[in-house]
Amino acid sequence: MINTPDIKIGIVGVSRDCFPRELTQRRMKQVVEECRRLKLPIEPCSVVIETEKDSMAAAKEMVKKGVDAVAVYLGNFGPEGPLTIFAEKLGKPFMLCAAAEESKDTLVEGRGDAYCGMLNASLNCGLRNLRPYIPAVPVGSPSQVAHMILGFLSIARVVVGIKNLKAFTFGPRPQDFYACNAPIKPLYNLGIEVMENSELDMLMLFKSVAGRTKEIKAIAKDMAAELGAGNKYPAKLVELAQFELALMTFFENNLGSRQFGVFANKCWPAFEQGFGFVPCYVNSRLTGRGIPVACEVDIYGAVSEYMCQLASVSPVTLLDINNTVPADLPIDDLCGVERRDLFMGFHCGNTPSCCLCEGCGMKYQLIMHRLMESGKKPNITCGTLEGTLRPGPTTIFRLQGTADCRLCSYVAEGAIMDADPASFGGIGIFGIKEMARFYRHIMLEKQFPHHSAVAFEHVGRILFDATRLLGVEDVSTPRTRGNLYPGENPFGV
Template sequence: MKIGILPLGRPTFDVPFAEEKLAAMLAALDATGHEIIGPRELLFDEASTRTAMSDLEAAEIDQLLLLQVTFTDASMAVAAGSGFEQPMAIWAVPEPRLGGRLRLNAFCGLNLASHALGLSGRAFSWLYADPEGEIAEDLAALLSGNRLAGRLDAKPVSERSAEGRRVAEALKGQKIGRIGEHPVGFDTCAYSAEALETLTGVGVDALALDDLFDAAKAVPETVAAKVRVAAEADVTGLAEVDQAELDRSLRLKAGLDSLRANGGYNAFAIRCWPETFTQYGGAVCGPVAMLGEGKVPCACEADVYGALTQLILLEAAQAPVFLTDLVDMDAADNTGVVWHCGQAPISMRDDQAEATATIHTNRKQPLLYQFPLKPGPVTFVRISQAFGETKMVLGFGEMLRRPMAFTGTSGVVRFDRNARDVLDDIIASGLEHHMALAYGDHRATLRAVAAELGLPVLEI
């Protein structure tokens, strides 16, 4: 076959490492005997990707293969899916769990793409595998169309309970403050305020990022000093980061408190990047961790349904929740890794590990919390809009006591099903890249909540 490739990447990740992985992917593809057409270097932006797409169209390829070398948003996957009629596949690469930065985050890119392609009804095949491993058989299956994503749907539930009714009733009248628009290519974060309120009784107010930035800048010195004292009680090492950037970051916590008091918000959905770094000059991750511990959930990337999911889980668990990315699945180890930059509530820290202050790995600004998650049973949930149908997705597992997989706040989880099966279901379900996590088994209550809200349930 004549296979056209689009090697996707972003320069904010570890480019030399990404180039090493791309070289290994190309070597594996060349070894298949197929004719490999297209750029053999990373495509970092829309312009270069569209130029490559035009070249592939002129070459009359038989199949399109996206090489998901680092994280990217889904915009180019969607453009490629609509621009080519040929069979389409995505190959994303894992990275070693070495305790350092998340160098590629390619799985999250695959996750975003699978959701967006599911919404558009575009069929695709996929592979998540190391090009330097035993890859020949899986790669052959991918290129022959034997790894189609398929579609996994939810099922109606009828089991009701007093707890389920309590949670559903508690949602009514709550409010989410959405601060800024979700980033381009994050179809996972799209929402309808009307549909959300009809479903749950939760309202959404749209605020501008400048509303938060202005509130943070107006914070009195005495209030900012109190936020710093609170952060010092959580993490060590505040004195070791840039102090001006730290001050700006901590002021975001007080700014969110001010917006919450004025607007009566129970949760926030915040467009955290890039503007908090590029325009304001400080990370919101640490403040999000502090608010989460105070049972005021915050969702990254203006993910309103992520904030809603957290509110539901918070009511069910009566404990802090954490909106997390799944960033790795290892079938051999039968585990996955959940991670977010550095915003897990401090009560989720493994008490055998220290919590430290750190900077964002890509943007290099504080404040982020850093620690491994504590061991124990965990429930995952997402109010999902996959395939354009609202449902509840549930998962369950055991957080293990393992060395920190990646910087920020992360944990290694063993699901109650085989990791390979969970991975298959995540892609087949078109699941969004954010899921809410809380300690304990809350599935019975959440199923009952779904029944109260009239939502079908998918358990992965």
């Protein structure tokens, strides 16, 4: 996908001077061989870190090799000071991992004590205010360590993407839509740059590309091919294509100091009167290519979408946690959840076509049509992409800046049901175990807004670890029955 970092991982072996350096060298060579069997883009460092001087040399080599993240490998006990000096100097995401002992026959001359060394390495990271990624079981065989590094690759992709991200906004938010407020300080704390623009800027941008008719026609042709039989309003394609060209031109010209970008754009109510359409279909196309576009100027929604994209390396969407599922709506397979834990995720029409079932199409926004064109044929409210969400595994995720400028987050895994939601928009039925309690004691209790980013696979592990690695301490997940949330009434369960 475009707008997504390709991650190159370095690996640096460390050795304490009272242990044989050769032990780390031999063990790291085996790890590198296992990484290459997994086709990991691994760059071994020729320097084994024993001293502070080695730390500087290793950092210099890793920078020269262009690594984006690094695995610090304790082949034996390891030198806690030099290894953290290296991590501090390098300034990139890093993980700590270590070698397990190989055999009862090597526990005298060949024992490495890396299990012990990990404790001191972790402690020294704290002394230097460094935050390493430490796997759930960080000490293992060469094959096990290689799989740890494989897992770290996805986590590093999220972190690197976020720290090189720019959020473009065209606002302000719709009236009485405080839910999409976006304190900027927490975004800066994450390393995200923000470029705020007005809806008038967007209109001027749209008009500025009107003369590029050849490009507009090519985009409109591509839209028609994508929609196929779902092209219900073909007369709208030229305007929508012009809008897509405007957004892409702005994106390419304004990344500035950053490599990646997302949009959080206003889409109602004045937009329709000014532009003559709704932007949902264009939003879906950009998101499908790798540039998430959040509705209603929801900056944290756009960032959340991007994190889901980085975790899954696949198109994602942003949906309202929208409505309950009527008891008489038939669902053949509840995927192991109770009906009380079902809900519908909905939005007007911003979900990429590849994330919808066959038969999706471009339609009009029903709610806006009632308000803006009541009794008339749809015109300015045309431009949604509507259909049923693709059934299968899913992850919902939200990163949010609170009113007092703290960062908090939630992540939950579940399934999108293979069932007809019998409604309009881009919509699907979600089932997440213990969602009813999670909704009450996390989403409501912690005052999360109504938008949630949605990935179309299970990426909870990656998002949880990446969010923590970014420094977010408050990451909520669903709790099993009997495991009460703070403040949950034990007499009311």
